[in-house]
Amino acid sequence: MKNTHLPSALHVMEGVEQPDSVSPYLKTKKIARKPHLSADEYLQGILAGNRVILSQAITLIESVNPKHHELAQQVIEKALPYSGNSLRVGITGVPGVGKSTFIEALGKQLTTKGHHLAVLAIDPSSERSKGSILGDKTRMEDLAVDPNAFIRPSPSGLTLGGVARKTRETIILCEAAGFDVIFVETVGVGQSETVVKTMVDFFLLLMLAGAGDELQGIKRGIMEMADALIITKADGDNIIAAQHARSLYLSALRLFPQMESGWSVPVNVCSSVTKLGVDQVWEIIKEYEKSTKENQYFYHQRTEQLIRIFYDWIDHTLKENFYHHPVVKEHIEKLIPEIKSGKITPYQAGGLVLQIYQSSNL
Amino acid sequence: MKNTHLPSALHVMEGVEQPDSVSPYLKTKKIARKPHLSADEYLQGILAGNRVILSQAITLIESVNPKHHELAQQVIEKALPYSGNSLRVGITGVPGVGKSTFIEALGKQLTTKGHHLAVLAIDPSSERSKGSILGDKTRMEDLAVDPNAFIRPSPSGLTLGGVARKTRETIILCEAAGFDVIFVETVGVGQSETVVKTMVDFFLLLMLAGAGDELQGIKRGIMEMADALIITKADGDNIIAAQHARSLYLSALRLFPQMESGWSVPVNVCSSVTKLGVDQVWEIIKEYEKSTKENQYFYHQRTEQLIRIFYDWIDHTLKENFYHHPVVKEHIEKLIPEIKSGKITPYQAGGLVLQIYQSSNL
Numbered sequence: 001m002k003n004t005h006l007p008s009a010l011h012v013m014e015g016v017e018q019p020d021s022v023s024p025y026l027k028t029k030k031i032a033r034k035p036h037l038s039a040d041e042y043l044q045g046i047l048a049g050n051r052v053i054l055s056q057a058i059t060l061i062e063s064v065n066p067k068h069h070e071l072a073q074q075v076i077e078k079a080l081p082y083s084g085n086s087l088r089v090g091i092t093g094v095p096g097v098g099k100s101t102f103i104e105a106l107g108k109q110l111t112t113k114g115h116h117l118a119v120l121a122i123d124p125s126s127e128r129s130k131g132s133i134l135g136d137k138t139r140m141e142d143l144a145v146d147p148n149a150f151i152r153p154s155p156s157g158l159t160l161g162g163v164a165r166k167t168r169e170t171i172i173l174c175e176a177a178g179f180d181v182i183f184v185e186t187v188g189v190g191q192s193e194t195v196v197k198t199m200v201d202f203f204l205l206l207m208l209a210g211a212g213d214e215l216q217g218i219k220r221g222i223m224e225m226a227d228a229l230i231i232t233k234a235d236g237d238n239i240i241a242a243q244h245a246r247s248l249y250l251s252a253l254r255l256f257p258q259m260e261s262g263w264s265v266p267v268n269v270c271s272s273v274t275k276l277g278v279d280q281v282w283e284i285i286k287e288y289e290k291s292t293k294e295n296q297y298f299y300h301q302r303t304e305q306l307i308r309i310f311y312d313w314i315d316h317t318l319k320e321n322f323y324h325h326p327v328v329k330e331h332i333e334k335l336i337p338e339i340k341s342g343k344i345t346p347y348q349a350g351g352l353v354l355q356i357y358q359s360s361n362l
Numbered sequence: 363m364k365n366t367h368l369p370s371a372l373h374v375m376e377g378v379e380q381p382d383s384v385s386p387y388l389k390t391k392k393i394a395r396k397p398h399l400s401a402d403e404y405l406q407g408i409l410a411g412n413r414v415i416l417s418q419a420i421t422l423i424e425s426v427n428p429k430h431h432e433l434a435q436q437v438i439e440k441a442l443p444y445s446g447n448s449l450r451v452g453i454t455g456v457p458g459v460g461k462s463t464f465i466e467a468l469g470k471q472l473t474t475k476g477h478h479l480a481v482l483a484i485d486p487s488s489e490r491s492k493g494s495i496l497g498d499k500t501r502m503e504d505l506a507v508d509p510n511a512f513i514r515p516s517p518s519g520l521t522l523g524g525v526a527r528k529t530r531e532t533i534i535l536c537e538a539a540g541f542d543v544i545f546v547e548t549v550g551v552g553q554s555e556t557v558v559k560t561m562v563d564f565f566l567l568l569m570l571a572g573a574g575d576e577l578q579g580i581k582r583g584i585m586e587m588a589d590a591l592i593i594t595k596a597d598g599d600n601i602i603a604a605q606h607a608r609s610l611y612l613s614a615l616r617l618f619p620q621m622e623s624g625w626s627v628p629v630n631v632c633s634s635v636t637k638l639g640v641d642q643v644w645e646i647i648k649e650y651e652k653s654t655k656e657n658q659y660f661y662h663q664r665t666e667q668l669i670r671i672f673y674d675w676i677d678h679t680l681k682e683n684f685y686h687h688p689v690v691k692e693h694i695e696k697l698i699p700e701i702k703s704g705k706i707t708p709y710q711a712g713g714l715v716l717q718i719y720q721s722s723n724l
Contacts (some may be wrong), residue, residue, distance in 0.1 A: 350672055
């Protein structure tokens with residue numbers, strides 16, 4: 001494998017060709033595919049709960065091929081009126097906290113109760129290896145074969161913004177397909193939590209007993225976003241440590257400002273092995289739903305998330321239109337060698353391309 | 363403090379007013395300031411090594427007030443020809459690895475040798491508290507008062523992309539001010555490493571002995587980007603564990619693909635307390651510089667980074683022009699209530715604004 005050594009995630013927009021920065025990986029993704037269904041065929045399949053068609057529609061949404069964008073957009077628009085009827089739960093925690101086993105334990109309880117659960121992941125993949133830390137879903141052995149569960153790993157090869165947009169759209173499709181609980185999991189160490197927070201109703205932070213905040217790499221900002229803290233692995237010799245951690249975090253949370261939702265953040269312990277406390281996590285989430293629907297915050301948050309989608313769509317489309325413009329493509333190709341040879345600064349070159357783009361729209 | 367509960371980092375572009383998503387924090391940043399110097403006065407001050415003017419120029423670059431952008435851009439353009447004459451070193455590692463003490467130990471050795479060192483930080487601050495994990499520079503007590511060192515925390519209130527752009531520009535100013543070594547530190551847990559990698563010559567990963575990869579929250583992708591791995595805290599009882607970790611990582615690295623730079627990634631141990639191995643880290647960096655200048659990779663990487671700046675500048679300016687357009691502002695204000703009330707989908711509303719923007723440019 002060739003090591004390009006310069007991560008290109010920031011500037012490789014999915015489906016936006018930038019002559020000098022498209023990684024070989026993205027290019028290989030543009031393989032020939034089977035002819036697509038029509039938008040209505042996708043919609044009918046999704047509404048009928050057909051998982052093969054749901055998966056194909058998600059793949060269409062994730063496609064980096066610009067030719068697929070219009071169809072994908074149509075499918076999303078058509079599915080939108082059928083979406084919204086789920087509880088969307090973000091789940092985060094550092095690697096090692098036992099996220100997969102927790103999701104499996106809670107997920108199995110939900111599907112046993114008759115819920116339909118979709119598990120999505122947000123994990124911008126590593127630039128060089130393109131490997132996704134959450135890509136390996138084989139650990140969720142029971143859920144993976146559960147007819148009431150649908151597991152979809154993070155789309156690969158995209159920027160965080162790209163992954164976020166695709167995941168928002170995937171939520172719409174999953175809801176239209178009848179999933180009434182959506183888990184969006186992410187690794188609790190960076191910006192992806194902020195992004196997940198913008199697309200879920202409830203945000204769950206899993207913590208380990210014993211390890212200090214520092215060791216866990218959990219930022220204060222992530223703790224502040226959580227609607228509940230759950231100390232995992234509260235079994236065997238670890239129960240006392242977990243209870244101790246619970247007291248500590250409860251005290252710490254008292255120092256945090258009141259949440260706009262009016263919700264008091266609970267701290268619980270749980271074990272995915274003995275199932276201790278797993279049921280209670282769901283009770284907490286349902287209690288939150290009830291309380292925030294009563295005080296309208298639930299709807300307020302969803303509305304704000306629509307505004308987020310609005311800005312996000314504009315930002316993306318603005319760039320897409322620009323980089324697909326033939327005059328822009330042509331000039332970028334000409335200017336890049338001049339930037340490289342130092343004949344022009346990147347700022348001057350950028351100004352030039354923008355100027356040309358604007359006047360070509362006259 | 364009011365908890366807005368919806369992180370707005372993704373869509374609050376610095377200096378770009380989006381009627382419904384500008385956080386109160388950003389608004390308070392637009393305080394009245396003293397009259398600014400001219401671009402030439404800034405440049406002269408920077409070239410003379412005047413730290414007060416350098417700091418003011420960086421503050422100008424970081425300003426979210428659109429009125430400051432043109433002047434900031436002029437200062438950067440003017441400083442650009444005087445930049446480039448430094449070794450740019452990225453330093454990362456999870457919280458707890460001892461980054462600050464390491465930077466202090468290595469930094470003091472460099473300034474003692476007569477180097478001029480600038481330490482910058484990349485750490486997108488938490489949305490709710492606006493606190494920066496790296497903001498507390500009081501730990502670098504010696505460097506903070508060292509006349510040959512300049513420490514600048516991460517700009518706050520910006521997105522990762524915003525922080526990255528400002529830091530690239532700050533590097534230019536620091537180099538023009540005569541700093542010949544630039545450290546860019548970041549917390550080794552997320553996307554910010556990918557960003558730092560795009561602006562430095564050498565990327566150093568600090569690791570703890572004993573803790574597994576999982577516990578350290580270090581992703582494979584970050585390890586793959588490193589030009590050297592340094593096991594910290596190799597003192598006292600920890601020396602043997604550090605040596606053991608060194609062997610482990612050396613074996614692990616053998617499985618990684620060859621780097622495009624042709625460089626073999628060394629793994630060393632070091633102690634910021636006993637200073638064991640601190641000198642060698644600098645020798646490694648100098649050896650890397652020599653080797654990659656010989657095979658031209660050093661220059662190749664810098665050139666590629668210019669292309670990155672080019673795309674980054676375009677992406678940012680495209681959005682800025684759009685959101686500052688009076689017709690756009692007006693229509694966004696009108697459409698947001700309609701999105702909220704469900705009269706129009708965010709996608710339809712986005713399409714409408716883009717259409718209006720394009721036709722208003724006719």
